[in-house]
Amino acid sequence: MNLLKSFMPELDGPLKNRRAACALRTCRATQLMRSLPGSRPGVRVGTDWYCSVDCFAEAARTQLESLCSRRVVEITRHPRLSLGLILLSKNYLTSEQLRVATAQSQSFDEDIDETLVSLGMVTERQLAAARSAQWGYPMLAPGSVGQIVEADIPKTILNACRAVPLHYSSTARRIVLGFSSRVEHRCLEVIEETTRCRVEPCIVTPTDFEEQMERVATPPHYEEIVIGDPGSPEAMARTVGRIAVQVAAREATFASYRNLVLARVTGKRGVADIVFCLQCRTAAEIGEQSGIFKEAIAV
Ligand SMILES: [Zn+2]
Incomplete structure (x- = not known):
């Protein structure tokens, strides 16, 4: 030396x-x-x-150890106005209809929006308009879905937060993301951290969501690898290491969203998103997870 x-x-x-x-x-x-x-x-x-x-x-x-042990504590942002109140104020619904739908959604343990649509009380589009007012994000104009969008965003994450890319500009570093249920800020953060693009949310109907998901294309040199039974953080790290070698990694980022842990490795030979699906460890956690995303509708 x-x-x-x-x-x-x-x-x-x-x-x-x-x-x-x-x-x-x-x-x-x-x-x-x-x-x-x-x-x-x-x-x-x-x-x-x-x-x-x-x-x-x-x-x-x-890093994976700390992401795996992190309890699923999402800060649920409750919108100022409930969906029910907005539907009432827009005259899409009578208070009697809302009472009936609320009772049924509680006894069937389903989301109020599902109940309202299945009872034929409101249309998907009315519901989307109400969500748009509730969250303060624009609603997608009818007929504006239909473009093939190339996106390096894991479909596992998109499906988990019921969001779909409508526009993706890698040069302008901008993504327009259509949400068909609540707009989850953690989901926006994860996608922004991973893609380094600015994400602009808007509201779409569940039908728009399903149709647009079919049009999400994978860019060349991008791969999503979903690991259903990831094992210990040590085993996860070995998986990440193996894929890092495959893509000749130069850079990596880590993030977590609900029970998903995401590792992105970017290298000379491409970009790989490794999505580890962690099992919910306790019944309490499962309850917590499903409970979080229930819409608060009490008026
Ligand atoms: Zn070293």
Whole structure:
């Protein structure tokens, strides 16, 4: 080391530059190798840089561990006005109809919007108009669905939050996302963090959602890998490491949404989104998860 140093004095700079060094404290690479990002590309996660896939996978384990152990605590943002109140104020519904529908939705344990549509009291479009007023996001004009949209967003996440891309511009870094139920801010965050695009929400009907999902195309060099039984965070990290090698990873991001943990690896050979579906561990958690997304409708 001393010998090297004397021959290459210019290395003293990068050696002292901590940001350029492998972020894994237990990195086994030599001081020289681990601090030369130029010599091998390594993998970047946020502001951290790892000198090799091995070091990256080791660090990923810690990250995955914390994402897996994180309790599903979503801050539910209740809109100021209930859906029922808006439907009443728009004269889409009488208070008697709302009373009947509320009673039925409670006894069948179904969402009030499902009940209202199945009873024929309101149309999907009226419901979407009410949601638009409730959340303050525009409603998609009829007939504006129909374009094929190429999107590198995991369909597992889109299906979980009932949202569909209507427009995706990778040059303008902008996505228009149509929500067919409540607009979940955590879902917006995850998609923004992963794609680095600004997401603009709007409201679509459930039929629009289903139809548009059929038109979501996968861009070339993009792959979504869904792992149904991910195992321990260690096993998950090995999976991420294996895929990192496949795509010749240069960068990775991690996120979680409900019981899904997402790892995106971007490399020379493409982009892969690895979606781990964690099992709900306890009945309480399942209850919590389904309970969160029930619409508050009391008027
Ligand atoms: Zn390292």
